[in-house]
């Protein structure tokens with residue numbers, strides 16, 4: 495048995511110690527998730543890249559003055575979704591900046607032109623548009639939200655998400671990545687996940703590693719997420735994502751976390767988290783991603799045949815055939831899932847019943863499987 499105390503003490507494990515940690519994680523994964531590793535075929539829809547925060551690692555955000563700072567129009571949203579649909583995508587991932595209208599008159603003006611007061615108002619209609627005119631299912635990754643906002647968005651998306659990042663308040667101090675980022679206050683992030691729990695919204699969250707946190711703070715974060723899941727049962731997946739330094743950002747010269755850190759953290763996450771929570775790591779942020787399989791992951795997250803990863807635009811996804819082959823080389827089968835995991839399908843909102851049942855097969859994974 496491996497206890498939470500053992501995991502807290504695993505900060506400096508290597509060699510046989512690390513091997514044992516990873517083996518334990520794999521046993522848990524194999525027992526609860528079998529020999530299948532899933533992914534979601536998606537399009538990325540960056541509804542706006544303006545944001546009132548300025549996270550030190552973020553290259554997605556664009557501020558007014560930069561000609562690239564914008565909102566997509568409803569036509570552009572539908573165009574991305576329709577092209578994705580033709581390529582077999584099933585998820586529309588809306589990932590966007592947070593409340594730019596609270597900071598920039600430029601954002602207020604564009605929203606007004608579109609007929610909205612807030613970014614969330616526009617997001618609700620953009621999701622509805624995709625639901626009504628395509629077969630894609632919206633997943634909303636819009637950062638911190640109030641309970642009322644989660645409720646509204648829950649009616650037009652099957653699942654929602656927001657990385658906790660980390661529970662550490664230290665990361666908001668001057669010189670740290672979340673300094674002057676109102677929406678990255680850990681207490682607000684936890685409240686958002688908790689609100690989704692109360693409303694029964696299947697939720698994706700996770701931690702970003704290598705941004706100045708300690709090992710103990712990583713484990714604290716995983717436990718905080720797990721506690722919400724134990725109360726509400728709504729955390730469908732946890733992402734462990736490695737920070738990648740981007741030119742032009744405040745953290746351009748920061749050291750990136752090593753693969754060793756990823757392998758250790760993934761195994762720790764699998765041991766700490768309830769086994770019903772899917773463990774996801776992205777395959778485009780490290781050349782030797784297949785090693786994650788031996789740390790207990792069971793999911794690769796969203797992969798797109800059409801759009802780039804706007805958050806890590808320089809990191810192309812591996813081709814599906816390659817992902818399939820490298821997954822198989824470790825003894826696992828690649829399978830395509832929907833944005834919402836099988837066990838949450840039965841509890842979905844009325845408006846989603848039809849769209850989801852058209853895409854899901856009896857076991858809850860995608861009826862039409864693209865795996866190479």
Ligand SMILES: O=c1nc2n(C[C@H](O)[C@H](O)[C@H](O)CO)c3cc(O)ccc3cc-2c(=O)[nH]1
Nearest residue numbers: 534635654655656657698795796803805833
């Ligand atoms: O392409 C990406 N997809 C990201 N996704 C989407 C993810 O890969 C899946 O498509 C969805 O979680 C559905 O399972 C996120 C979703 C969230 O709810 C929260 C955070 C992320 C982070 C990323 C990301 O950095 N890049």
Ligand SMILES: C[C@H]1O[C@@H](n2cnc3c(N)ncnc32)[C@H](O)[C@@H]1O
Nearest residue numbers: 551552657702735736737738739805
């Ligand atoms: C959508 C999620 O992407 C993550 N994110 C943002 N910037 C980076 C980066 N430079 N490297 C890795 N992950 C990043 C954050 O965790 C955010 O919440």
Ligand code: MET
Nearest residue numbers: 554590591592635636637
């Ligand atoms: C584009 S970053 C992902 C969405 C949101 N701004 C967040 O940081 O959580």
Ligand code: SF4
Nearest residue numbers: 545547549552555591
């Ligand atoms: S990571 Fe999200 S919250 Fe932070 S600046 Fe980028 S878009 Fe804004």
